[in-house]
Amino acid sequence: MHKKNKELANIFERMADILEFLGDNPYRINTYRRVANVISEMGEDVEEAFYSGKLQKISGIGASSLLKIEEFLKTGKIKKFEDLRKKVPEDLLDLMEVPGIGPKTLRIAYDKLGVRSKEDFIKVLKDGRLARLKGFGEKKVKNILRGLEIWEKSKERIFIIEAYSIAEDIVEYMKDLDVIRDISIAGSLRRMKETIGDIDILVSAEKGNWYKIHDHFVKYPEVHDVLLKGETKSSIILNNGRQVDLRTVEPYQWGSALQYFTGSKEHNVHLRDIAKNMGYKISEYGIFKADTEERVGGATEDEIYSTLGMQTPPPEIREDWGEIELAMEHKIPELVSIEDIKGDFHMHTNWSDGLNTLEEMVEECIRLGYQYMVVGDHSQSSRVANGLDPERYREQWKVIDKLRERYEKEGFYILKGCEVDILPDGSLDLPKDILEEFDFVVASIHSRFSEDNTYRILKAMENPYVNLIGHPTGKAYGQREGYPLDMDRVIEMAKETGTALEINTFRADISPEYIRKCVEKGVMMAVVTDAHAVTHLKYIKVGVGLARRGFAVPQYILNTYDIEGVRDFVKRKRYALK
Numbered sequence: 393m394h395k396k397n398k399e400l401a402n403i404f405e406r407m408a409d410i411l412e413f414l415g416d417n418p419y420r421i422n423t424y425r426r427v428a429n430v431i432s433e434m435g436e437d438v439e440e441a442f443y444s445g446k447l448q449k450i451s452g453i454g455a456s457s458l459l460k461i462e463e464f465l466k467t468g469k470i471k472k473f474e475d476l477r478k479k480v481p482e483d484l485l486d487l488m489e490v491p492g493i494g495p496k497t498l499r500i501a502y503d504k505l506g507v508r509s510k511e512d513f514i515k516v517l518k519d520g521r522l523a524r525l526k527g528f529g530e531k532k533v534k535n536i537l538r539g540l541e542i543w544e545k546s547k548e549r550i551f552i553i554e555a556y557s558i559a560e561d562i563v564e565y566m567k568d569l570d571v572i573r574d575i576s577i578a579g580s581l582r583r584m585k586e587t588i589g590d591i592d593i594l595v596s597a598e599k600g601n602w603y604k605i606h607d608h609f610v611k612y613p614e615v616h617d618v619l620l621k622g623e624t625k626s627s628i629i630l631n632n633g634r635q636v637d638l639r640t641v642e643p644y645q646w647g648s649a650l651q652y653f654t655g656s657k658e659h660n661v662h663l664r665d666i667a668k669n670m671g672y673k674i675s676e677y678g679i680f681k682a683d684t685e686e687r688v689g690g691a692t693e694d695e696i697y698s699t700l701g702m703q704t705p706p707p708e709i710r711e712d713w714g715e716i717e718l719a720m721e722h723k724i725p726e727l728v729s730i731e732d733i734k735g736d737f738h739m740h741t742n743w744s745d746g747l748n749t750l751e752e753m754v755e756e757c758i759r760l761g762y763q764y765m766v767v768g769d770h771s772q773s774s775r776v777a778n779g780l781d782p783e784r785y786r787e788q789w790k791v792i793d794k795l796r797e798r799y800e801k802e803g804f805y806i807l808k809g810c811e812v813d814i815l816p817d818g819s820l821d822l823p824k825d826i827l828e829e830f831d832f833v834v835a836s837i838h839s840r841f842s843e844d845n846t847y848r849i850l851k852a853m854e855n856p857y858v859n860l861i862g863h864p865t866g867k868a869y870g871q872r873e874g875y876p877l878d879m880d881r882v883i884e885m886a887k888e889t890g891t892a893l894e895i896n897t898f899r900a901d902i903s904p905e906y907i908r909k910c911v912e913k914g915v916m917m918a919v920v921t922d923a924h925a926v927t928h929l930k931y932i933k934v935g936v937g938l939a940r941r942g943f944a945v946p947q948y949i950l951n952t953y954d955i956e957g958v959r960d961f962v963k964r965k966r967y968a969l970k
């Protein structure tokens with residue numbers, strides 16, 4: 393929706409809420425709600441429609457509403473709204489946005505229970521006082537509490553993996569409709585940003601089918617509340633509190649809409665500027681010549697960028713952090729992609745703290761089309777994770793040897809590995825005689841998270857058997873901040889010693905900036921899932937997305953090497969440092 397449409401619709405909606413709270417005339421309340429609806433539903437910019445005289449012709453917007461709209465367009469404010477909002481406590485105004493909490497409910501709580509703030513309201517919900525009022529009851533109050541919880545959650549940003557799995561399910565569900573031409577995830581999720589505000593989905597179809605598509609969308613079984621159901625856009629809140637937006641466009645607009653709704657906003661602003669200087673105009677509807685308004689493209693994203701003489705930047709780097717300049721010079725390299733990935737270097741089985749058996753993990757890696765995997769269970773000092781001592785690793789190897797007999801014939805390789813703890817003094821949790829028998833060693837810090845751990849990591853990298861530093865910054869998204877660390881020194885030492893650094897899918901602990909630095913310095917990295925269950929393994933594509941955000945090229949991503957390349961990588965370090 394155009395920004396001004398959104399702001400205006402919101403103001404009219406709020407005015408209606410306030411009037412309802414104040415017990416105003418229902419006719420006026422409905423008028424405001426209708427205006428809000430019309431403005432958010434119309435496909436075009438309200439400002440353009442106003443000045444072209446089109447808005448004045450739409451039924452449902454009366455003279456006094458038009459005056460308010462004009463006032464907003466000229467001053468950015470509506471005095472009536474400013475006056476009205478002074479009559480209701482700020483907190484209660486916010487609460488009116490919550491699904492299931494309307495102005496009427498709040499008015500009753502205000503009059504009969506003296507509720508003036510959010511805390512007051514939650515209190516009367518919880519202590520049963522609202523439930524005892526006529527027309528409420530326990531069930532209704534429970535629903536309000538649940539709605540409040542979901543609403544609060546929907547305002548938080550979520551971790552990409554959660555968003556990704558939600559979005560994939562919805563895309564699958566939408567594909568039930570055969571009238572859909574194209575469907576794609578857009579917004580920050582398509583850019584593979586580490587955290588996601590809301591989930592955006594874009595669909596192309598003939599206009600006559602749009603109603604059907606939005607109707608299907610709002611009937612998704614996990615829907616808690618429908619925020620908006622329209623012909624071009626619908627928004628839902630799911631039971632898990634997450635907001636999903638769906639937009640429909642005509643097939644010939646697909647590329648321009650996908651480009652627009654992928655963002656980022658910063659990328660789009662910069663791109664529009666370039667287009668303007670070249671005599672073009674871009675919007676979600678296409679790319680046009682500025683003087684004649686002739687449409688010159690927009691069916692694909694490539695049409696937009698190539699009209700401007702640019703490469704199409706991969707979505708993951710569209711953040712205006714230099715990709716536009718590179719695209720103009722056609723200097724964006726071919727980034728690593730999921731098709732390049734030949735294996736996973738870090739996963740756990742039920743020998744330590746994983747959920748699944750070795751064999752189940754093997755089967756899933758094969759299903760993903762891999763050539764190899766590294767079994768990487770925790771070492772002994774990780775007691776809570778049921779870490780393995782040398783004896784148990786040797787037992788595990790017997791099982792691996794058996795599986796190898798079966799799978800190597802099919803060209804699949806199981807590498808004996810571990811995730812060995814880096815101890816407080818930087819030494820490793822396992823002795824040399826077992827370390828040298830592993831095919832691949834991941835070393836990680838799992839203790840003393842508040843201390844500067846630079847020294848421990850540097851020391852671990854000097855060990856000839858350590859091939860990969862697990863979750864180097866120690867950050868675990870949504871659970872733990874990273875420990876203080878001199879990442880530049882870590883990157884230098886990785887280069888010097890031939891050690892790889894992890895891009896850990898489930899933690900997203902290394903930033904795109906540092907990945908980019910590794911690429912510039914020629915430091916090897918490995919994308920891993922750190923899977924603790926079979927179901928985690930497939931999210932490696934999110935890890936690859938994180939790698940792409942750091943401009944990672946296949947050459948510096950160990951997973952793109954075949955089994956021989958991986959063995960050479962291990963051998964080279966052992967030979968150089970022994």
Ligand code: DGT
Pocket residue numbers: 395578579580581587588589590591592652653654655656657660661
């Ligand atoms: P999020 O949801 O906070 O993680 O971030 P996005 O990037 O998904 O943002 P969202 O959902 O507000 O909008 C989706 C895309 O639509 C955004 O990446 C670019 C485009 N877009 C939205 N509003 C504007 C705007 O005011 N100007 C421009 N140029 N693009 C916009």
Ligand code: CA
Pocket residue numbers: 579580581589590591592
């Ligand atoms: Ca979004």
Ligand code: CA
Pocket residue numbers: 579590591592637
């Ligand atoms: Ca959105």
Ligand code: ZN
Pocket residue numbers: 811836862863
């Ligand atoms: Zn770990």
